[in-house]
Amino acid sequence: MGLRTAEEFRESLRDGRRVYIYGEPVEDVTTHPILKINTETAAGDFVLAHMEDPEIRDLFVVPHPETGEPMSRYFDPPKTSDDLEKRLRMIGTSIRVTGGLPFGKDIGTDAVNAIMTTAQQMGKPEYAERARNYLEHLRKNDLNLCGAITDVKGDRGKRPSQQEHPDYYLRVVDRNKDGIIVKGAKIHITGAAVANELLIVPTRQMREDEADYAVAFAVPANAPGITFICRPGRGERGPAEFPSARPVRGLVEAMIIFDNVFVPWERVFMCGEWEHSMLMAYTFATYHRFTAVSYKIPAVELLAGCAVAMAEMNGIERASHVRAKLVELAGYVETLKALATAAIKSPVMYGEIAVPSPLITNMAKLHFASHYHEMIKLVQDISGGIISTSPTYLDWMNEDLHGYLEHYLGGSPKYTTEERLRMIAQTHQTVASAESAHMEVVTVHGEGSMEAQRMMIYAESPLKEYRDFALAAAGIEARD
Amino acid sequence: MGLRTAEEFRESLRDGRRVYIYGEPVEDVTTHPILKINTETAAGDFVLAHMEDPEIRDLFVVPHPETGEPMSRYFDPPKTSDDLEKRLRMIGTSIRVTGGLPFGKDIGTDAVNAIMTTAQQMGKPEYAERARNYLEHLRKNDLNLCGAITDVKGDRGKRPSQQEHPDYYLRVVDRNKDGIIVKGAKIHITGAAVANELLIVPTRQMREDEADYAVAFAVPANAPGITFICRPGRGERGPAEFPSARPVRGLVEAMIIFDNVFVPWERVFMCGEWEHSMLMAYTFATYHRFTAVSYKIPAVELLAGCAVAMAEMNGIERASHVRAKLVELAGYVETLKALATAAIKSPVMYGEIAVPSPLITNMAKLHFASHYHEMIKLVQDISGGIISTSPTYLDWMNEDLHGYLEHYLGGSPKYTTEERLRMIAQTHQTVASAESAHMEVVTVHGEGSMEAQRMMIYAESPLKEYRDFALAAAGIEARD
């Protein structure tokens, strides 16, 4: 079947999936006022694969390693530093070109890669074979997929087996010769309602008595027993917003209920091997944080760009405190890029698959998450209160008010009042809106909390090497 | 007339004022779906003055110094540390009791106090007399008022007299025997559309050639030539929000256009005395930052409280990193309170009027503004991604979904699932919503930017005393 078109993708979503939003069932996610935004954002991936510009096409499309047929680069697991760099650029380019993040194959293949690397370690050839077959299935049908990891967790001070009821972590409730039955719920699953496939991996290390929770598998989004409960996000631009030729982009979060869902064995990638649950969660986390770094780079460039533009429009770009703040913003952005470069340059190889340096990847995620709010503050500071109090487009178009606004809301004469108001609206969207507040939370919790990164940095840092260097300087032999 | 009731206050707003929102004129600010929220929030002040609890009443109501009639404490300029402390408690109590900030008399009297202290320095007895008369007018009619300071400013790299056109700062365009005519616009004026009176002061120090910009005056909100262009804020709770017995509270920002507005001389408090513009702006700023400290204390207690409650509901309150974060939050809150205490204990006296220590007041404002985003991050971190992805009340009430949500969204067994969802909704509102993003901007820019506080700290700090101490330690005589 090969590369699908955006229209084929849309069509594939009309498959009887069970989706709710605002407490109402959704007939068609491609036309629902909110969910269509996510549909079109995800469709960007299929648009990019058909672009005529060869530079873009070659970034997004590669030949199938055996058949030579064109397929999405996402379905080609990275084998070298160069592959990792291409993946980084691919994600960045998709944002720059489509104006949104066509979330789906990126996080989906983070999970695929985690499954494939773990399968190699588990010593059960059937898992490796199923993973390969599943990848082939994705390639052949050019499927959009989502990786679902986070369980609802109940009381977070307790392990899965200690909870009030056994369902706070997704688990196997039955198994037979054809497959398994799973029950549970995954939460914070971005773009889930417009995926073709759901790929489920465990959220954490499981212990021996938690073997039923050590389960990984794939199902189509319309499998019986699956319900998506969506968090409302934004819809089309309203009349109070400045109109724009650029379409609105956005992603919708979902909670996915698995109400005794059947999964055939050929789609089961872990089932009870609790001692490998850690590796799968850990590898997924590393890949996924690298994906996050990839899409955060343009996101924080936009952030910094709002500050530069607003500084100019306010006429303060030469004030020394503003320059100092722009230097902080630039340092934040460029440190993220430099960490990405360094993570790519020192990958860890799992068999043939290249994992970006877990240490540096986690440092990069922690870098952008731990300083993000400070950067938001800098942009708000430079931009002025106007980003939160500026009149709407309806005021701008009102005859009685237009003259006042034109007269009074100018800034630097280098830009017109309307340009300034447009930039104010963009900056409001970026740092002072419901979406920007949501993005703060996503930055903190997406791809795992900052404590999760700190744990991995602790595990991956050469602390013993530092110690032995210090002991040697003191003339003491190292201990272990 | 004495103390008005809330109903009298509402009635007084139906006075023909010219208010726009979403590009549409507003017939009645007390019934408009958005503006009525602000009306009712402001009405809280009138409710408080009539409360039966003597402790509250005595905090909000004082006898008129001459007539002994009850009047609002706001209209009694502070003369002692104790008065300042009562004012601090009054603002805090109004938030705790009404659930909102009945913004109006507080910032309004910040401006009244600035006018009165400046009048004493200007050597023109008519100004002092007008200020006294105006205060009497406020007392007698128990008026809600707003202090308007921030001009639109145009190119912020240029002074008022260097701009593309002369109207970027409000100014006197004509004067005659009856009064003056003013033109310009004030921006970021919170709650302006529901004030009875507008009190205008200059936004900065003016120079000799900018004397027309050195103007301070009062006008009623329905004076001819005045237009309010309101930034939409939130309206009543929608069906997707968890219902509550507590009413929605909120304030609406406005830009106020002064299109050749006439002001009679008895309401003019500065007109051309550019050399005193600095003192007025500076004194207003100090009072106003103290008011801000007063209302921020409960605001940040709520912030910290969301973190404590969510930590318990998530079952992580004993995790060491969570305790460390709660200590940071508590330190932030309690440092703010301690700075308020210290500011009260060392006031500066202007004649009979006590100004809270300008140095410590500015430090307190800078404290809460510069660390606020970091605190938001901590609350988001502790609360979990759920505050941004949780299903809505409509999902909760849907029969097909209710059971799933009840089953899967529980946390610590100390609380019910519904309680957890309510607390999640509250925390969303506090740190992850359009309103919380707006509050970040307000925290940065309200009452002047952080650079403005740094300038005042520089001016007020005993840097020379430190220096002389160091010179003495080095055996060097001080220079000046």
Place this chain on the structure above:
Amino acid sequence: MGLRTAEEFRESLRDGRRVYIYGEPVEDVTTHPILKINTETAAGDFVLAHMEDPEIRDLFVVPHPETGEPMSRYFDPPKTSDDLEKRLRMIGTSIRVTGGLPFGKDIGTDAVNAIMTTAQQMGKPEYAERARNYLEHLRKNDLNLCGAITDVKGDRGKRPSQQEHPDYYLRVVDRNKDGIIVKGAKIHITGAAVANELLIVPTRQMREDEADYAVAFAVPANAPGITFICRPGRGERGPAEFPSARPVRGLVEAMIIFDNVFVPWERVFMCGEWEHSMLMAYTFATYHRFTAVSYKIPAVELLAGCAVAMAEMNGIERASHVRAKLVELAGYVETLKALATAAIKSPVMYGEIAVPSPLITNMAKLHFASHYHEMIKLVQDISGGIISTSPTYLDWMNEDLHGYLEHYLGGSPKYTTEERLRMIAQTHQTVASAESAHMEVVTVHGEGSMEAQRMMIYAESPLKEYRDFALAAAGIEARD
């Protein structure tokens, strides 16, 4: 006997005490090249009590509550906010007047106050009586004393009873009708070798099986079995240092060995009451941190003063980044003062004795400790590399070099080259010397580590009040 003179104090130290430094026994601590610096620094307290300036004298000397005889204010436990404020000023003044910190009675009475407040809670009247008698003994003989708290602790991951040997915490090894025998070591005891009396309190909460470690007592510094092992500190100014009329001041740290030391019952203030060990350690810590705040205020003023003076001498005091850094320094200093003010204004009363607010006192200590290194960095940054590379006084006095240095090491013409070199030397001493590095460690660990303050802030903060406020906002009843 009443107030002693400095000479009487010196004489009292020639009492056969067993002191070592650099591995050598010290004959006379008042003449040893290093220890005499500490002797003279401590002697400052006795100088101050005899000053003619009535303002100073009244600060340092109060009448005995019963006899009316003059005695040191340190021996008058604070009963009001005003007493606490006087104590704060007394310590600050002693530094300003003598150029050093006459450490001894301050920390000593921190321990006395802890013993007295704990005695009230223990329900054994003999302890309260002994404490009163001991205080009377101190008053009558005007003794310099030191509070010793920190045990050597061994493996800090283990409790006293779990260690390799039982002596890592000081303990009672025997008791008889006359008194007790104690064994152990106390460490980091500043100024111990020049104290008349040692007052020992437990370093932490003890458990039931650690009752032998719950011991508090006083002994004279020359009691048999006591050895002081001193850490060398600085001696008199050497020829390479710029000479000065101001004497060198400094304190020497000691480790104190208790090798089966006998303590008579009348000097035992706790012996086995493990359930009160926490209170004693905790109360001592609060008092002691308040003492630390008192002496840190002039210390950080000097720090900031070096930055102001060096900025002027380098001619950069108007550079915007320098002003921003001076604002940071001033904010650091003035926040410390404001916290001290607030701690004084809300004391906790233990019977008649006023303890400064434990919450705010701990916040104040954490404030100065957690930001101290950042402030050091700012002073180093403003001062320039010259503070660490400047030629010595011997170069300055060398005929061949003097002309070069005079010509080349000038700065702003407002000061002479020699003045600049003196200020450089002072700043070197303050932020770039062995002593300043030591002070960094003292700032971190003196009066307990920052984690200790965080624990007390956690315990003392109104976290539950915040929570209940947030629960109420969400319409939820509080739980406990």
Place this chain on the structure above:
Amino acid sequence: MGLRTAEEFRESLRDGRRVYIYGEPVEDVTTHPILKINTETAAGDFVLAHMEDPEIRDLFVVPHPETGEPMSRYFDPPKTSDDLEKRLRMIGTSIRVTGGLPFGKDIGTDAVNAIMTTAQQMGKPEYAERARNYLEHLRKNDLNLCGAITDVKGDRGKRPSQQEHPDYYLRVVDRNKDGIIVKGAKIHITGAAVANELLIVPTRQMREDEADYAVAFAVPANAPGITFICRPGRGERGPAEFPSARPVRGLVEAMIIFDNVFVPWERVFMCGEWEHSMLMAYTFATYHRFTAVSYKIPAVELLAGCAVAMAEMNGIERASHVRAKLVELAGYVETLKALATAAIKSPVMYGEIAVPSPLITNMAKLHFASHYHEMIKLVQDISGGIISTSPTYLDWMNEDLHGYLEHYLGGSPKYTTEERLRMIAQTHQTVASAESAHMEVVTVHGEGSMEAQRMMIYAESPLKEYRDFALAAAGIEARD
């Protein structure tokens, strides 16, 4: 002549140079108690070039590009990313192997590279030729050299031409057919007194009327008119320090006086071309900051290692707050390494010479300088007050005290008391000594202040690209 031995290097320093320390002339820098430490530290470079280990030798020695004779790799200007990485490793290895930083050729060739790249831009072939010849001279004679850049600067608020006298910046005072005469002083010149050659470059951008200050040249260290005034550093280990098989290493700072020094034209690399002074200062700064990053990596690994070792010895390595602090330390170290990797991967080419990315190199220097004090604080915090109060080796060796110390100063049983004391002494040296305080200042000011890095980050960041991205998002065309 080729590669010299350490002995040949020592011999070459007995050349009549004029060196002062403590106001006394130094006969022989190779035997003076303080300067010999620097001599031996620098001699490490010559030791390394003769090591038998081929891996080390190949890192430090390369064949002459024309003759094939072995020469120091420092004298081979980097042409590729790989060359830059080798240089980074060479500096790191020299520290790891010799225990000190053999400062000299590294900073010296930073200046050589700056001269060579600038010569290419100046359009005067004689400069390029002289630079090549000089490099050949260095190669042939295997000379240790020092780059001297920082002028004494006088009033830093004024430009060179505005100062009280014209000598605050080094300048040409005369020129004739043979060469030029220069006058002035360079300051903070590390290791200058043991260099063979001094290479002088301008400290900043000069203007047209400051052409005499735009001068770069080389002279031998014993040239007439040159005087070194050295800041005393540390000498051999004293008896109070724990003995060690590892020699003491250290560098001595000098102020260099140029009292009408003659420089022949073949050693003049800039003379009046003020418009190129900026490029030379800027390029030197970039190279030099990269050198600094190279030597800081092992320095901060040692820092972190002290914390890890002390945590283990104190038995607190599993405490959660300690782990959090170790993560911070590791993040600091590894971010520095990652930035170095990224700087290497994106060099800027000046003709054939590769300059590490100026943006990332400056970010890396700012990273280590701006967080260094915070890291020192963490190490002090983890290590405990004992690093500043521990008894000396003389106490340890004293028979009366040894048993006490052995008994009481143990920590975790994994290490002996003596090991713990040695590690304490090492940590004291690293974070709590005169040397560590000096290193704080060096970290702030060495290779230019943090403001200098911020200026270069501002200049090198793609701020306009960010802006254009934001403008495009807002639908606005970019302006320039």
